[in-house]
Amino acid sequence: xxxxxxxxxxxxxxxxxxxxxxxxxxxxxxxxxxxxxxxxxxxxxxxxxxxxxxxxxxxxxxxxxxxxxxxxxxxxxxxxxxxxxxxxxxxxxxxxxxxxxxxxxxxxxxxxxxxxxxxxxxxxxxxxxxxxxxxxxxxxxxxxxxxxxxxxxxxxxxxxxxxxxxxxxxxxxxxxxxxxxxxxxxxxxxxxxxxxxxxxxxxxxxxxxxxxxxxxxxxxxxxxxxxxxxxxxxxxxxxxxxxxxxxxxxxxxxxxxxxxxxxxxxxxxxxxxxxxxxxxxxxxxxxxxxxxxxxxxxxxxxxxxxxxxxx
Amino acid sequence: xxxxxxxxxxxxxxxxxxxxxxxxxxxxxxxxxxxxxxxxxxxxxxxxxxxxxxxxxxxxxxxxxxxxxxxxxxxxxxxxxxxxxxxxxxxxxxxxxxxxxxxxxxxxxxxxxxxxxxxxxxxxxxxxxxxxxxxxxxxxxxxxxxxxxxxxxxxxxxxxxxxxxxxxxxxxxxxxxxxxxxxxxxxxxxxxxxxxxxxxxxxxxxxxxxxxxxxxxxxxxxxxxxxxxxxxxxxxxxxxxxxxxxxxxxxxxxxxxxxxxxxxxxxxxxxxxxxx
Numbered sequence: 001x002x003x004x005x006x007x008x009x010x011x012x013x014x015x016x017x018x019x020x021x022x023x024x025x026x027x028x029x030x031x032x033x034x035x036x037x038x039x040x041x042x043x044x045x046x047x048x049x050x051x052x053x054x055x056x057x058x059x060x061x062x063x064x065x066x067x068x069x070x071x072x073x074x075x076x077x078x079x080x081x082x083x084x085x086x087x088x089x090x091x092x093x094x095x096x097x098x099x100x101x102x103x104x105x106x107x108x109x110x111x112x113x114x115x116x117x118x119x120x121x122x123x124x125x126x127x128x129x130x131x132x133x134x135x136x137x138x139x140x141x142x143x144x145x146x147x148x149x150x151x152x153x154x155x156x157x158x159x160x161x162x163x164x165x166x167x168x169x170x171x172x173x174x175x176x177x178x179x180x181x182x183x184x185x186x187x188x189x190x191x192x193x194x195x196x197x198x199x200x201x202x203x204x205x206x207x208x209x210x211x212x213x214x215x216x217x218x219x220x221x222x223x224x225x226x227x228x229x230x231x232x233x234x235x236x237x238x239x240x241x242x243x244x245x246x247x248x249x250x251x252x253x254x255x256x257x258x259x260x261x262x263x264x265x266x267x268x269x270x271x272x273x274x275x276x277x278x279x280x281x282x283x284x285x286x287x288x289x290x291x292x293x294x295x296x297x298x299x300x301x302x303x304x305x306x307x308x309x310x311x
Numbered sequence: 312x313x314x315x316x317x318x319x320x321x322x323x324x325x326x327x328x329x330x331x332x333x334x335x336x337x338x339x340x341x342x343x344x345x346x347x348x349x350x351x352x353x354x355x356x357x358x359x360x361x362x363x364x365x366x367x368x369x370x371x372x373x374x375x376x377x378x379x380x381x382x383x384x385x386x387x388x389x390x391x392x393x394x395x396x397x398x399x400x401x402x403x404x405x406x407x408x409x410x411x412x413x414x415x416x417x418x419x420x421x422x423x424x425x426x427x428x429x430x431x432x433x434x435x436x437x438x439x440x441x442x443x444x445x446x447x448x449x450x451x452x453x454x455x456x457x458x459x460x461x462x463x464x465x466x467x468x469x470x471x472x473x474x475x476x477x478x479x480x481x482x483x484x485x486x487x488x489x490x491x492x493x494x495x496x497x498x499x500x501x502x503x504x505x506x507x508x509x510x511x512x513x514x515x516x517x518x519x520x521x522x523x524x525x526x527x528x529x530x531x532x533x534x535x536x537x538x539x540x541x542x543x544x545x546x547x548x549x550x551x552x553x554x555x556x557x558x559x560x561x562x563x564x565x566x567x568x569x570x571x572x573x574x575x576x577x578x579x580x581x582x583x584x585x586x587x
Contacts, residue, residue, distance in 0.1 A: 027407075028408075029406055030402045031408065033402035034398070034414050036398065036456070037395055037398070038414065038417075040456045041418075044433070045421050047436075048429045048433050048436065049424065051432040051435070051436070052429065052431065052432045055431070055435070060435075062435075112322075113322075113323070116319050119319065120320075123323075127323055127327055129570060129573055130331045131327070133566065134330055134333070136511055136565050136569050137566065138565070139515065139517060140515075140533045140537045140540070140561060141533075141557075141562040142333060144337065144554045144558035145334075145337045148336070148346075148554075148555060149333065149336065153348050154348050158348060158349055218315055243423070246425065246427070247426065247427050249427075250518065257541065258541070268427070269430070272427065272431060273430075276430075277431070282431045282432075282434070285431045286432065289427055289428040292427060293428050296425065
């Protein structure tokens, strides 16, 4: 950073106006004040991002610190291996199933609850706090309660009685992933409700009044005024919930005991952890990570395209 | 219209119940002597109440030590974010310099870089190459400046009237003095918001500290509780009781802070990072 500011700092000998000097000083200080943040971004984001791609092209085994070894260059072999690895394919399909349940449920529930919340006067603060609480609480803590609620003899199965699934939710191959999707929907919903609540403040009151004078029902004004009015927020909710879903790790690790049963709830990040860190193949894990980000970007691009077009 | 109001009330009430009940049940479950998962067990029974589960979990994971680790982690991130985040936010909002648009774009971009891609290279760098596994520095480094906070700082600085800064400069104040004596005192609410949202991130964080800490005495509470859930729980007489007691201890600080300071959690702040 210093090389960029040095010329400006040393040319102060020429007679310049007070205004110019002031601007130059600001130029130096701008870089100076941002320098710690820029260093942080370079070290924690930019460099590892490049390192991930580099690593994914090598058989990057671990060595003791400081030891210099030649690591075999693999080209795209990590990628082809990942794409044909049944465990990786399974994990990507699992996260696809997760997104198919979680994303629509999130959009519908958060928009409906935000719209209702926007119309009430009483108890608004209380409702806001209660909706937001799961989002703010550590996953590890709320996972504990869900384990208690959804265990074999847990309260949910007690209430369902003979309708309780067997094997129970989290140890059932068919229900493990939907249970996780439900958990994440519940946990994140408050954030999206607040996002929609902010977007609803920008929907013109006169549109609702016009709808009301035309004799529109609640549903009609919701569908024809609210939904189009918050379209940009909806695209954002789609995007963020997809990113959160692709990042899934804590829930399959704890809720279903490491992606069980039989890998039915393993997520790509969980596979990355197992391959990269537990089994010491970080190059392979990095390749899975790059693939995951690529898939996420494709989905996000499609959402953005179709979400913004229909208007 | 009256029917509509009633339906609305019922739906919102159901929502609140669905969000709050697990928290209530967490507390009830943590106080049960014998785990009672029947419907009646959802109500407190004087005969079945005990604090023993808190003692059990404390034997297994050393609650105080883990909380101290979480506190050190969160505290360091708060200090780093308030100091360096305010500096960067000030530069982005108040100072006129070439490159400020690019730096602002960077702060937004950083928030959509998925951590799952960075996780493996960061682990290799920090835990393997620099030998910072089981080290506070290794836990803290990837979180030390919260980018959302940089953007919140910028937002609040932008809202201050320009004339104040000009007046202070004409009076001969250096830019550092303008920042610390004039600008920062004026944005005290933003400071509270930043401290609160910055606290929650590291306090709740599981994945990263889980990757870089193997020694139990270095683990933050979220990690030691997770290890208890996945390894140790089966060897306890009332595993759910102890687990839920730990969950209450982990959740309580955030819940209490949020309820006490809820007016500082503004949706527009929390979504600024991605909205612009």
